[in-house]
Amino acid sequence: MKSRSIILGILWAFLYLFLVLTPLFVMLATPSQAGREVWRDLSVSLGFIGLAMMALQFVLTARFKWLKAPYGSDLVYHFHRQISFVALILILSHPLLLFIFSPQTLALLNIFSAPWRARFAVVAVLSLMALVVFSIWRKKLKIDYYSWRIWHGILSVLAVGAALVHVEMAGYYVSTPFKRALWIVYTVFWVGLLLYTRLIKPWWLTKHPYRVVDVNEERGNSWTLTLEPFGHKGFKFHPGQFCWINLGSSPFSEKEHPFSISSSAVKPGRISFTIKELGDFTRTIRHTKVGESVYVDGPYGAFTTDRHDHAREFIFVAGGVGITPVMSILRTMADCGETRKLVLFYANRDWESITFREELEELKGRLNLQLIHVLERPHDNWDGKSGYLNREMLEEIIPPELSINQVEVFLCGPPPMMRAVNRIVRDLEIWPGDFHYERFDLV
Ligand SMILES: Cc1cc2nc3c(=O)[nH]c(=O)nc-3n(C[C@H](O)[C@H](O)[C@H](O)COP(=O)(O)OP(=O)(O)OC[C@H]3O[C@@H](n4cnc5c(N)ncnc54)[C@H](O)[C@@H]3O)c2cc1C
Structure with a gap:
């Protein structure tokens, strides 16, 4: 591939x-x-x-x-x-x-x-x-x-x-x-x-609309919108891909927003997007009604493990809502009985704001997954990683003298974290072809 x-x-x-x-x-x-x-x-x-x-x-x-x-x-x-x-x-x-x-x-x-x-x-x-x-x-x-x-x-x-x-x-x-x-x-x-x-x-x-079938609140000021194709079969996608969503306006308008699919690719007839309340549009998601029409243009993107069948191990680095494409990958892997080693570094502000916290714990039981939370503001008695994700934390996990195509690293998070991890990955001399990232700020 x-x-x-x-x-x-x-x-x-x-x-x-x-x-x-x-x-x-x-x-x-x-x-x-x-x-x-x-x-x-x-x-x-x-x-x-x-x-x-x-x-x-x-x-x-x-x-x-x-x-x-x-x-x-x-x-x-x-x-x-x-x-x-x-x-x-x-x-x-x-x-x-x-x-x-x-x-x-x-x-x-x-x-x-x-x-x-x-x-x-x-x-x-x-x-x-x-x-x-x-x-x-x-x-x-x-x-x-x-x-x-x-x-x-x-x-x-x-x-x-x-x-x-x-x-x-x-x-x-x-x-x-x-x-x-x-x-x-x-x-x-x-x-x-x-x-x-x-x-x-x-x-x-307009001829291939979707309908909202569920609107669910998540930790970390986020909402999961679940959609089903209306009058058509929908599309297949690779976990980690994203779509352009048009909610409450016509596809002829410019009012569309990109969101990663957060659900499993094994169930393409019912897709979910998990959206953090950040601005004018994303703050309206909580008011979405079941039955509303949505236009979905996709799937797009190459941020997917499906292109790397050869890899022995996958390392995911996610920050805040950057977990959404990773969640789709993990859910799909669990549905497919994946056995390879997986590591997820998940950076959040505090324990309460960790989107999908409980489900990630469950996924540890279904996957060979090592989950490492990194908290910016840890609570008392927190014995995990704290502060910002740094080189030492990644070095503990990434095997030294990596050869090409063994371990694939996937990164998605807020811009400062993306910049920092990008630098670390370069310092650790990971081959660029084994490092993949998804930026949430295209413009
Ligand atoms: C590939 C990709 C995948 C993404 N996946 C997710 C996800 O799974 N969950 C999630 O919560 N967020 C995701 N985002 C980010 C999300 O698209 C923006 O947060 C959202 O569009 C901001 O809209 P707003 O009106 O609420 O914010 P505003 O405060 O109005 O905008 C904030 C900034 O977001 C960007 N933005 C605003 N509108 C658009 C638009 N229509 N298209 C592109 N960028 C825009 C602009 O840079 C803008 O300055 C993703 C972005 C990209 C590019």
């Missing part, structure tokens, strides 16, 4: 490179007009690569399971974020080179007198810059998540749409039938993607 996923991962990476560089190859393959300066061709090439990258951003965020499977959603979103800086630099280099080598082109910035091709270029570049600024400083600018998502959608369509119109109007590099066909294919593909993500997928979700 692991090698298949690595091969697929390499294949997608090459396909991505190929698609990004195709416009450049096509441009280079056709001879340039006599007397045309090299810097001008270079400037246009950089713009083309940047534009292809921007158009492909829509593929990265379109939630194609086959694309995300080898990497996991987290890595794909991370790549989406990082590559947007590269695309911005490439796209900005296009006009900057023109301005440097041919200063009279600066006049094209005057949108009142400039031709339409230049106006579209200005709209594309400004939209792209706004996209990047709002995404980096969303929290500092106090833009709430829903508004950001709506604007992110509008600005990205504007950036790519205006850039494509600019290419078409500039004309020179789409002058031959082959080059023209290439940009038509890119444009049709991009518009098709938009239709799929904005219309077809949400419409499909």
Whole structure:
């Protein structure tokens, strides 16, 4: 499973490179007009690569399971974020080179007198810059998540749409039938993607609703929502995966939230999500009524033990509500009679706030599970681990001089804990391919 996923991962990476560089190859393959300066061709090439990258951003965020499977959603979103800086630099280099080598082109910035091709270029570049600024400083600018998502959608369509119109109007590099066909294919593909993500997928979700069958309070200010498919069979999932949940609004709206499935994958006809009360949406979960409709888009993610059949042992490190994907894994393993060694480090504020505390004790009886609680604020007489999870605690458990593929480590918890454990894992020289994490803060 692991090698298949690595091969697929390499294949997608090459396909991505190929698609990004195709416009450049096509441009280079056709001879340039006599007397045309090299810097001008270079400037246009950089713009083309940047534009292809921007158009492909829509593929990265379109939630194609086959694309995300080898990497996991987290890595794909991370790549989406990082590559947007590269695309911005490439796209900005296009006009900057023109301005440097041919200063009279600066006049094209005057949108009142400039031709339409230049106006579209200005709209594309400004939209792209706004996209990047709002995404980096969303929290500092106090833009709430829903508004950001709506604007992110509008600005990205504007950036790519205006850039494509600019290419078409500039004309020179789409002058031959082959080059023209290439940009038509890119444009049709991009518009098709938009239709799929904005219309077809949400419409499909409305035809495959779920119903709430139980709402149960858990320790640690959390609520478990249990759902059943309504009028369809639902989906199979790997334990540890997550879904996008739309509760109380239409799938056409942006009001969806990601949550890990916490129930056993052996019973896919009844799925549960355990949700901690943290903000505007999650505080409404307690008021959910049995019978309410929910739209569930999933499953997604690569945070699952199913991809690591070869492992001798699994070590889970969870903090607070980060236990949810691990709980799904443990419940599934117990239902399947798993016998391999399992260790769970579970960090919480105090004894009373440990979500699933009693069930985890029961699971020790059904699994070869060593459960290590770490409490930030332990009560008197607590003889377990206390404070923050640290290197010494992990070193006690992780065998020294680990060889590759023996022990798989899974981490999910609040951001400071994720950062700390990430550092420890690096210090302990665990092979990156044996270390897996799920971040609950995508943006
Ligand atoms: C892969 C994944 C799995 C998750 N699994 C769980 C889980 O099992 N249980 C659980 O309690 N929480 C889980 N979360 C976190 C959960 O999605 C957020 O806590 C929740 O969306 C916050 O919404 P809010 O309106 O209550 O909070 P707010 O206070 O409004 O938002 C807090 C922050 O949460 C993020 N956020 C808000 N809305 C969204 C959204 N629609 N989509 C993505 N991020 C958003 C933003 O960064 C925002 O700044 C998971 C997150 C991810 C990415």
